Amino acid sequence: MLRRLFLSRLAASTALVGPARQVSAASQSILPQPAPLRHPQDAWLDQTSARHKVVFDTWFSDRFNESAAFAANFFRINKTEYGLADADLAVVLVLRHGTGPYAFNEAIWAKYGEYFAAHQSGADVKAHPNPATNIYAARLTAMVKQGLQLAVCNLTTHGLAQALAKDRGTDADAVYKELTSNTLGNAHFVPAGVVAVTRAQEHGYALVSVG
Secondary structure, eight states: HHHHHHHHHHHHHHHHHHHHHHHHHHHOOOOOOOOOOOOGGGGGGGGGOSEEEEEEOOOOOGGGHHHHHHHHHHHHHHHTTOOGGGGGGGEEEEEEEEGGGGGOOOOHHHHOOOOOOOOHHOOOTTSOOOOOOOTTTTHHHHHHHHHHEEEEEEEHHHHHHHHHHHHHTHHHHHHHHHHTTTBBSSSEEEEEEHHHHHHHHHTTEEEEOOO
C-alpha cells in the first residue's frame, strides 16, 4: 500500500513538472523580434513632438464624410475635454483609392471634377453619388491649419494622371505634375497609401480605419 501511494505521488509530481519544462523549452525557442526598419520616405512621420498621434485611413469616396468628421472630432474633443493644444496632436489623414482626389484644390476639381465624380470608387455610389466638386476642401483646409497632415497615395495619383491623360488626350507626366502642384496644404505624396498606414503604426500612430 505504501509503495503504491509513493508511486502515485511520484507520478503526480512528474505530471506537474513535465509541462513546466515543456513551456520553458518553448519559451527559449522564441526569437527576439527586431525593431521595424526606418526609411527616409517615412521620416516626416517623426517630425513632431506631439504626445498623441493618430492616423485615419480612408479609401471609399462615399465614406469620406465620416472620416473627415472623426478627424475634426479628434481635434475638438482633445481641446475641449482634455485641455490640449493642437501642437499636442499629430493627426495624419491617408487619402488613397477612391478618396485620393479630395487632396486636390478647387482648380483641379474645376477642370476634372466631372471625371472624378464618374470614376471615384465608393461603397455604394448609386445610393450616394460622388460630388463633382471637392465638398470637403474647406473642412480639410481648416484642419490643415490645426496641424492635420495629408498623406496622399502616389500610386493612386499616378493612376489618376494616366486616366485623365487618356480621357483628355494629353501627356500623363504633365497631368501628374499638375495634380501634385495643386493640393490642399501640406500634402505628403507617399509611395502607397496602404504602406503609409502600416508605417504610421510602426512610428507610434494609433489607427482609425473608416473606409
